[in-house]
Amino acid sequence: MSEPEIEDNVFVGIPASTGIIIGKAYVLDRHMICVLEQSVPEDELDAEIERFYEAAESCRSEIREIADRSRSESGEDIPSLVFDTHFQILNDPSVLSDVKNIMVERRCNAEWAIKVLLEKYQTSFSKIKDQYFRDRLLDIEQALTRLQRHLIQGGDGGTLDDLTEPVIIVSHDLSPADTIQLTPGKVMGFAIDVGGKTAHAGIIASSMDIPAVVGLKTLSLNTRSGDALIIDGNAGEVVLRPTTAQFVKYNKRRQKHLYYDQAVHAKKHLEAVTTDGVKVKVLANIESSQDLAHLAEHGAEGVGLYRTEYLFIHRSKWPGEEEQFEDYRKVAEAVKSNWAIIRTLDMGGDKLPTGSDYMDMAAEPNPALGLRAIRFCLSEPAVFKTQLRAILRASAFGNLKIMYPLITAPEELIAANALLEEAKGELAGEGIAYNPAIETGIMIETPSSALFAGHLAKLCSFFSIGTNDLIQYTLAIDRMNEKVAYLYQPFSPAILKLLSQTIMEAEKAGISVSVCGKMADDPVSVAILLGMGGLRELSMDVHSIPRLKQFIRSISVKDARAIAERALEMTDAEEIKSFVMKHIGDKTREGLTAEFAPDGD
Numbered sequence: 023m024s025e026p027e028i029e030d031n032v033f034v035g036i037p038a039s040t041g042i043i044i045g046k047a048y049v050l051d052r053h054m055i056c057v058l059e060q061s062v063p064e065d066e067l068d069a070e071i072e073r074f075y076e077a078a079e080s081c082r083s084e085i086r087e088i089a090d091r092s093r094s095e096s097g098e099d100i101p102s103l104v105f106d107t108h109f110q111i112l113n114d115p116s117v118l119s120d121v122k123n124i125m126v127e128r129r130c131n132a133e134w135a136i137k138v139l140l141e142k143y144q145t146s147f148s149k150i151k152d153q154y155f156r157d158r159l160l161d162i163e164q165a166l167t168r169l170q171r172h173l174i175q176g177g178d179g180g181t182l183d184d185l186t187e188p189v190i191i192v193s194h195d196l197s198p199a200d201t202i203q204l205t206p207g208k209v210m211g212f213a214i215d216v217g218g219k220t221a222h223a224g225i226i227a228s229s230m231d232i233p234a235v236v237g238l239k240t241l242s243l244n245t246r247s248g249d250a251l252i253i254d255g256n257a258g259e260v261v262l263r264p265t266t267a268q269f270v271k272y273n274k275r276r277q278k279h280l281y282y283d284q285a286v287h288a289k290k291h292l293e294a295v296t297t298d299g300v301k302v303k304v305l306a307n308i309e310s311s312q313d314l315a316h317l318a319e320h321g322a323e324g325v326g327l328y329r330t331e332y333l334f335i336h337r338s339k340w341p342g343e344e345e346q347f348e349d350y351r352k353v354a355e356a357v358k359s360n361w362a363i364i365r366t367l368d369m370g371g372d373k374l375p376t377g378s379d380y381m382d383m384a385a386e387p388n389p390a391l392g393l394r395a396i397r398f399c400l401s402e403p404a405v406f407k408t409q410l411r412a413i414l415r416a417s418a419f420g421n422l423k424i425m426y427p428l429i430t431a432p433e434e435l436i437a438a439n440a441l442l443e444e445a446k447g448e449l450a451g452e453g454i455a456y457n458p459a460i461e462t463g464i465m466i467e468t469p470s471s472a473l474f475a476g477h478l479a480k481l482c483s484f485f486s487i488g489t490n491d492l493i494q495y496t497l498a499i500d501r502m503n504e505k506v507a508y509l510y511q512p513f514s515p516a517i518l519k520l521l522s523q524t525i526m527e528a529e530k531a532g533i534s535v536s537v538c539g540k541m542a543d544d545p546v547s548v549a550i551l552l553g554m555g556g557l558r559e560l561s562m563d564v565h566s567i568p569r570l571k572q573f574i575r576s577i578s579v580k581d582a583r584a585i586a587e588r589a590l591e592m593t594d595a596e597e598i599k600s601f602v603m604k605h606i607g608d609k610t611r612e613g614l615t616a617e618f619a620p621d622g623d
């Protein structure tokens with residue numbers, strides 16, 4: 023059977039957050055302005071300079087207004103950091119006079135002079151070794167581009183807080199400054215030109231439980247605000263100005279999706295037990311103690327990964343022991359008879375401490391291969407011990423476990439445990455309660471730890487496989503770079519071998535093993551993972567839990583074993599994926615939807 027043809031108005035990108043939505047587009051004009059050089063006659067130059075200063079002033083007022091609003095809405099200072107930086111750049115006399123001087127020298131229009139200045143900055147910043155200063159270029163680019171937009175369009179090309187009705191955001195990119203302005207309820211979904219599987223916009227969309235497609239290349243150039251749009255975040259498709267037939271087709275898909283979602287939500291509290299009676303524990307990944315509120319409503323059986331680094335970024339000093347203790351105590355109390363795994367600080371690599379100047383992470387040529395995660399913590403023992411003391415103290419209030427990120431060798435685990443023992447000794451000496459038998463585990467995120475899992479398993483009580491990083495480090499693919507996103511392949515035979523090896527070694531040593539990377543919420547991966555031995559725990563974004571529990575209830579471990587065995591013999595990632603999909607076909611979202619919907623395409 024030949025592949026169905028893709029219609030001209032259907033843009034195919036990378037699915038970043040599930041769901042299907044039909045609505046009106048709101049185009050946020052980002053990064054795609056066209057700046058032309060115009061020569062300005064001598065007698066008009068003063069007026070052009072005046073126009074430039076006025077635009078800078080109105081840009082600053084706009085930024086101040088947004089910052090004030092987000093401060094008063096959130097009651098926090100955090101969101102305003104980005105705006106404060108942009109304000110300062112547009113208020114910096116040397117930046118403004120540099121633009122003016124270029125205008126005078128070249129007799130050119132203001133927007134062109136800004137472009138020339140930006141190019142100068144780009145050249146000189148590229149020579150700076152310090153990552154912190156190099157990162158400041160992004161702020162300068164965003165601030166000056168905003169100013170160019172004011173000059174060209176008389177405004178910023180739209181801000182999200184102008185929205186009066188729910189819309190689908192279409193944009194070339196979506197900066198953190200944009201996402202800060204998002205009001206849930208006003209945004210139905212995202213369709214973004216750039217980005218790979220772990221794009222910022224996709225992560226935000228998943229946490230807001232709205233559909234998103236990224237990597238759509240030219241969508242924003244072809245869309246006007248007000249255009250009708252369909253986003254299919256399951257298939258990774260966006261339909262621009264749909265025909266009646268397309269409306270009908272995608273509406274059917276949407277109905278099926280909604281039926282399915284309703285059906286799985288109705289069963290979210292049921293355990294995930296396979297058809298041959300094997301129980302799989304499904305836990306949540308959280309990024310803040312505020313996420314705890316959503317555990318029960320999605321049927322999570324505890325916390326499999328608390329990414330504590332979000333406690334450390336966007337602030338002016340290290341969070342102290344007391345502040346951390348209060349936060350971890352909330353986690354301990356919330357999980358009741360279950361457990362919560364607190365991952366110690368995983369800073370560096372893709373998690374750079376933006377807005378946290380206090381954290382002196384020196385620039386490195388290869389941050390992903392540098393002083394990140396456990397390496398950073400071991401180089402800052404005081405900071406690390408403060409976190410360990412806070413977790414230990416919280417362990418007196420509920421079942422907490424400690425997990426170290428990016429362990430590549432036993433020495434790191436031994437050194438981390440030595441600090442943990444020191445912290446325990448201190449607390450005991452101070453008469454402060456903690457759980458002396460707290461379990462410690464490690465993330466398996468590198469080929470070295472997977473290959474050496476047998477030895478590491480003797481030194482800890484559990485493994486959690488971080489497939490996001492394991493794929494990055496095994497296949498040498500920057501997980502954040504959309505240019506190589508097509509090579510980011512969870513079904514690579516090399517990845518499957520490392521997974522199977524890790525799970526086997528954990529089983530042999532009698533310790534538990536879970537998966538907390540993105541592979542845990544993909545039914546195709548899960549069909550293989552559950553067949554790889556004793557893996558019986560998965561941890562994922564809360565919104566994926568009802569869907570995955572339903573999938574697990576529809577398969578048997580016996581079938582999963584046969585699937586895994588065959589997949590491990592195969593040599594081609596695409597072939598492996600198609601093979602598994604063929605086997606579980608009617609048990610995936612689409613197949614299960616058919617059970618609940620009357621009909622569909």
Ligand code: PEP
Pocket residue numbers: 327329368467487488489490491492538539540
């Ligand atoms: C992983 O690497 O798979 C993981 C879960 O950790 P993070 O995504 O926070 O790096």
Ligand code: MG
Pocket residue numbers: 467488490491
């Ligand atoms: Mg990781």
